[in-house]
Amino acid sequence: MKKIVIVGAGFGGLTVFHHISTWVNNADAQVTVIDERETFLVKPSLPEVALGEKDIRDITFPLRPVIESYGRFIRSRVHRIDAKAQQVYLDDEVAMPYDFLVIALGGKKDFESVPGFREYGYSVCTDILAPRLYEALEKFEQGNILIGSAPMLAGTRLKDVPHLETACEGPVGEVAFMIDNELRERGIRDQARIICFSPAEIFFEDVGDKVHEAFEGLARKHEVEVVTNKVIDKIDKDHIVFKDGSTLSSALTVLIPTYRGPDLIAESGLGDEAGFVPTDENFQHLDYANIFAIGDVASRTVPKLGHLAVEQGNLVASLLRQRIVGQGERYDYEPEIFCIMNMGHRKAMLIRSNTLWGGKTDISYHSSMSHLMKSSFDTYMVKFKGKMPPQLAQRLLNVYLGRLQE
Numbered sequence: 199m200k201k202i203v204i205v206g207a208g209f210g211g212l213t214v215f216h217h218i219s220t221w222v223n224n225a226d227a228q229v230t231v232i233d234e235r236e237t238f239l240v241k242p243s244l245p246e247v248a249l250g251e252k253d254i255r256d257i258t259f260p261l262r263p264v265i266e267s268y269g270r271f272i273r274s275r276v277h278r279i280d281a282k283a284q285q286v287y288l289d290d291e292v293a294m295p296y297d298f299l300v301i302a303l304g305g306k307k308d309f310e311s312v313p314g315f316r317e318y319g320y321s322v323c324t325d326i327l328a329p330r331l332y333e334a335l336e337k338f339e340q341g342n343i344l345i346g347s348a349p350m351l352a353g354t355r356l357k358d359v360p361h362l363e364t365a366c367e368g369p370v371g372e373v374a375f376m377i378d379n380e381l382r383e384r385g386i387r388d389q390a391r392i393i394c395f396s397p398a399e400i401f402f403e404d405v406g407d408k409v410h411e412a413f414e415g416l417a418r419k420h421e422v423e424v425v426t427n428k429v430i431d432k433i434d435k436d437h438i439v440f441k442d443g444s445t446l447s448s449a450l451t452v453l454i455p456t457y458r459g460p461d462l463i464a465e466s467g468l469g470d471e472a473g474f475v476p477t478d479e480n481f482q483h484l485d486y487a488n489i490f491a492i493g494d495v496a497s498r499t500v501p502k503l504g505h506l507a508v509e510q511g512n513l514v515a516s517l518l519r520q521r522i523v524g525q526g527e528r529y530d531y532e533p534e535i536f537c538i539m540n541m542g543h544r545k546a547m548l549i550r551s552n553t554l555w556g557g558k559t560d561i562s563y564h565s566s567m568s569h570l571m572k573s574s575f576d577t578y579m580v581k582f583k584g585k586m587p588p589q590l591a592q593r594l595l596n597v598y599l600g601r602l603q604e
C-alpha cells in the first residue's frame with residue numbers, strides 16, 4: 199500500500215488531493231492530508247473582506263468533510279520532515295510515514311522583519327489581518343494611504359527561475375483601486391492620497407508592456423500614485439521610512455510582507471537559502487525523488503500565485519498517478535500570470551501574461567465582465583470545495599481571451 203501524504207491543504211495541496219481522490223480507492227494507495235487549519239481560505243478574496251464586501255465565513259469552507267470522503271484528514275501543525283526516514287512529525291512528536299510526500303505549505307509571511315508593523319501596520323494577507331484593516335478603513339478620515347510590498351527572498355539553487363523583487367503585486371494594485379472606490383463612495387476621496395510603493399524598478403515587474411500601459415492608464419484615472427525602487431525599512435506612527443533614507447507620511451500603511459520559506463523546511467534541511475523548496479521542472483525535490491513541492495513554498499514558483507499552485511498541483515497529481523498506478527498522461531504545465539484584480543464598483547482588471555517566461559501573451563481586460571468572472575470563480579471555489587471550474591469553462595475562457603489578444 200503506497201502512502202501519499204500531502205502537507206498543506208491550500209490551493210496546491212487541495213488540487214493534488216482532488217485529482218488523487220478520483221483513483222486512490224481503486225489503487226493500492228492511501229492519501230492523508232495534514233493541515234493546521236480546519237478550513238480552506240480563499241486568499242484572493244481577502245481584499246474584499248478588508249473592504250467590507252465579504253465576511254470571512256463567505257470565503258472559507260471546512261476541509262475535513264471534503265477530504266474524509268476519499269482519504270484521511272489530520273488537523274495538526276507539521277513540525278519537521280525527516281526525508282531520509284520518510285516521516286513527517288506532527289504535534290506531540292506523532293510520526294506519519296510516507297512513500298510520496300507533497301509539500302504545499304505556502305510561504306511564511308515575515309511581518310516581523312519590518313519594525314513597527316505590529317504597532318502601526320495593516321495587511322490583507324491573513325484572515326486575522328484583513329478584518330483589522332476593515333476596522334481601520336472605517337475610521338479613516340484623511341491623509342496618505344500607503345500600500346506596498348516588502349522584498350521577496352530567493353535562493354540560488356535554481357538558475358532557470360526568473361528573479362523578482364516582490365512575491366506578487368496584484369493585491370497591492372487591487373487594494374489601492376478598491377480603497378479609491380470606497381473613498382469616492384464616502385465622498386472623501388479628495389482627503390486622501392493613495393500611493394503604491396514597490397521595491398522593484400517597475401511596478402508589476404512580472405508582466406509585459408501592454409499590461410503596464412493599461413495599469414498606468416487606470417492608475418492615472420483613479421489618481422493612484424506609484425513610487426518604485428522603494429524598499430521599506432520601518433513603519434512609524436505617522437510615516438514610513440525607506441532603506442534609502444527617504445520617508446513618506448502615512449495615515450494608514452498596508453503591507454504585503456517579505457515571503458520566505460517556512461522555518462520547518464530549513465530546519466528539516468529541505469530548503470534553499472530563503473527556505474523555499476528547490477525542485478526540478480516537475481516540482482520534484484532536487485535531492486529526494488519521492489518529495490514534491492508546489493505552490494508558494496516552492497523555489498520554482500515565481501511569482502507567488504494561486505493560479506500557478508493549481509497548475510503545479512495538476513502536474514504533480516498526474517506524475518503521482520503515473521508512478522503509483524502506471525496510468526494517465528503527464529499534465530502539460532505552462533506557467534503564466536493569470537489573475538483578476540477587483541477594482542470595486544463592479545469593475546475588475548483581468549491580467550494574463552507569460553512574458554516573464556519568454557511568451558507573447560500579455561493582455562489586460564478592464565470591465566464588468568472581468569468582475570463577473572472573478573466573483574463567479576470565487577463562488578465556484580467555495581461551493582465546490584476547492585475544485586477548479588470544469589475544463590469546458592476553461593476552454594471557453596481561453597477562446598474568449600484569445601479573441602481579446604487578436
Ligand SMILES: Cc1cc2nc3c(=O)[nH]c(=O)nc-3n(C[C@H](O)[C@H](O)[C@H](O)COP(=O)(O)OP(=O)(O)OC[C@H]3O[C@@H](n4cnc5c(N)ncnc54)[C@H](O)[C@@H]3O)c2cc1C
Pocket residue numbers: 205206207208209210211232233234235241242243244245274275276277302303304305322323324368369460462492493494495502503504505506507536537538539
Ligand atoms: C491578499 C491576497 C490576494 C491574492 N490574490 C491572488 C489572485 O488574485 N490570484 C492568484 O492566483 N493568487 C492570489 N494570491 C496568492 C495565492 O493566495 C497564493 O499563491 C496561494 O494561496 C498559494 O497556494 P499554496 O497552496 O501554495 O499555499 P496556501 O494557500 O498558503 O496554503 C498553505 C496551507 O498550508 C497550511 N500550513 C502552513 N504551514 C503549516 C504547518 N506547519 N503545518 C500544517 N499546515 C500548515 C496552511 O494552513 C494552508 O492551509 C493572493 C494572495 C493574497 C495574500
